[in-house]
Amino acid sequence: MTTGLRPRRLTSPKDLVEAALAAPERLGELEAVAERYAIGLTPSLAALIEPGDPADPIARQFIPDARELIRDPAESDDPIGDDAMSPVHGLVHRYPDRVLIKLVAACAVYCRFCFRRERIGPGAGALSAADFAAALDYVRARPGVWEVILTGGDPLILSARRIAEATRALAALPQVKILRWHTRLPVAAPERVTKAMARALMAEGKTTVVAIHANHPRELTHAARAACLRLSAEGAMLVSQSVLLRGVNDDPETLADLMRAFVEARIKPYYLHHCDLAPGTAHWRVPIARGQELMRLLRGRLSGLATPTYVLDIPGGRGKVPLGPQWVVSEGTGAYVATDLRGVEHIYVDRPGPGGSSQR
Numbered sequence: 001m002t003t004g005l006r007p008r009r010l011t012s013p014k015d016l017v018e019a020a021l022a023a024p025e026r027l028g029e030l031e032a033v034a035e036r037y038a039i040g041l042t043p044s045l046a047a048l049i050e051p052g053d054p055a056d057p058i059a060r061q062f063i064p065d066a067r068e069l070i071r072d073p074a075e076s077d078d079p080i081g082d083d084a085m086s087p088v089h090g091l092v093h094r095y096p097d098r099v100l101i102k103l104v105a106a107c108a109v110y111c112r113f114c115f116r117r118e119r120i121g122p123g124a125g126a127l128s129a130a131d132f133a134a135a136l137d138y139v140r141a142r143p144g145v146w147e148v149i150l151t152g153g154d155p156l157i158l159s160a161r162r163i164a165e166a167t168r169a170l171a172a173l174p175q176v177k178i179l180r181w182h183t184r185l186p187v188a189a190p191e192r193v194t195k196a197m198a199r200a201l202m203a204e205g206k207t208t209v210v211a212i213h214a215n216h217p218r219e220l221t222h223a224a225r226a227a228c229l230r231l232s233a234e235g236a237m238l239v240s241q242s243v244l245l246r247g248v249n250d251d252p253e254t255l256a257d258l259m260r261a262f263v264e265a266r267i268k269p270y271y272l273h274h275c276d277l278a279p280g281t282a283h284w285r286v287p288i289a290r291g292q293e294l295m296r297l298l299r300g301r302l303s304g305l306a307t308p309t310y311v312l313d314i315p316g317g318r319g320k321v322p323l324g325p326q327w328v329v330s331e332g333t334g335a336y337v338a339t340d341l342r343g344v345e346h347i348y349v350d351r352p353g354p355g356g357s358s359q360r
C-alpha cells in the first residue's frame with residue numbers, strides 16, 4: 001500500500017522520520033550522513049515508497065545510509081574528471097563536437113549515488129550571468145561544437161523564463177544544432193514540467209533533446225508519463241539515462257520493465273551507466289561482469305528499440321565507452337565467432353566486396 005501524496009518536499013532526517021519513511025531509531029545515522037550530503041525527496045517520489053520496507057527500490061535511492069560515509073580508496077570527489085576538462089567555469093569540453101554547461105548545482109531530489117554529490121546541494125546556486133556569458137563566448141569561438149548539453153544539478157529546476165533565456169542565447173550560435181537537457185524532474189516533480197517549460201526548451205531550427213533520468217519502472221507514473229508527453233508534444237526528442245544500482249534495478253525483469261516503460265512514454269532507452277566511483281557509493285555498484293550478463297539477458301527479452309547501451313565513464317575525464325557484452329569476436333583471419341541469444345557460438349566468415357573498407 002502506498003501512502004498517498006505528501007504535501008511538501010522532504011529535506012532533513014527529521015522530515016523523513018516524521019513522514020514515516022525512516023525509523024525513529026535511525027535519526028542519528030541519517031543526521032551523520034546529512035552533515036556531509038544533501039537530502040531531497042519530492043512528494044511525487046515519496047508517495048511511491050512503501051513505508052517500513054527498507055529494501056523499497058525508491059526509498060533506497062533517496063533515504064541516506066551510513067555506508068555513504070565509507071570511502072573506497074579508488075573513489076574520487078570528481079569521478080568522471082570534469083575539472084580536468086573544464087576550460088571555463090561551469091563548462092566541460094570532453095569531446096570535439098560537444099560541450100556540457102552546468103547551469104545550476106542543485107536538484108529537486110538528491111540521489112544517494114550521485115556522481116556529482118561533492119559539488120551539488122541546496123546551497124549551490126545557478127551559474128552566474130558572467131560565467132554563462134563566458135561559456136557562450138567559449139562556444140562561439142569554436143565552430144566545431146555541434147551540441148550543447150545542459151546539466152547540473154538539474155537545470156529544469158530553473159524557471160521557464162531562465163530556461164528560455166538560456167535556450168535563446170544558445171540558439172543564436174549558428175554551429176550549435178542540438179540542445180540536450182539532462183533532468184530528473186519529469187519523474188521527481190512532474191507537475192513542474194509545464195507546457196510553458198516545454199516551450200522554453202525549444203528553439204526554431206534546433207533540435208531539443210531531453211535526457212530523462214529514472215532507475216525503476218515505478219518512477220514512470222501516470223503523471224511522469226504525462227510530463228514526458230508534454231515535452232514530446234512540443235517537439236522534444238526524449239532519451240533515457242539510468243544507473244545500474246544494486247538492489248534497485250540489478251535484475252533482468254526490473255530492467256526490462258524499466259526500458260519498456262521508457263518506450264511507452266516515448267523515451268528511447270539510451271544509457272545504462274555503470275555506477276561511477278563517487279565517494280561512499282561502493283554499496284551501489286554491481287560487478288561489471290554482472291552488468292554485462294544483465295545486458296545479455298535483456299537482449300534476449302527486449303526489442304532493440306528498448307535496449308540501452310551499458311556504459312562506463314572512464315575516470316579522469318577520458319569519456320564514455322560501451323561495456324558490451326561482446327557478441328562478435330574476431331578470430332584474426334577474417335573469421336568471427338558470433339554468439340546467439342541462447343549462448344551458442346557460430347563462425348561467421350567476413351566477405352567484403354571489392355574496394356575493401358573505403359566504401360562508406
Ligand code: SF4
Pocket residue numbers: 106107109110111113114115116117120152153154183184213
Ligand atoms: S538528479 Fe542527477 S545530479 Fe541530481 S542528485 Fe540525482 S544523480 Fe545527482
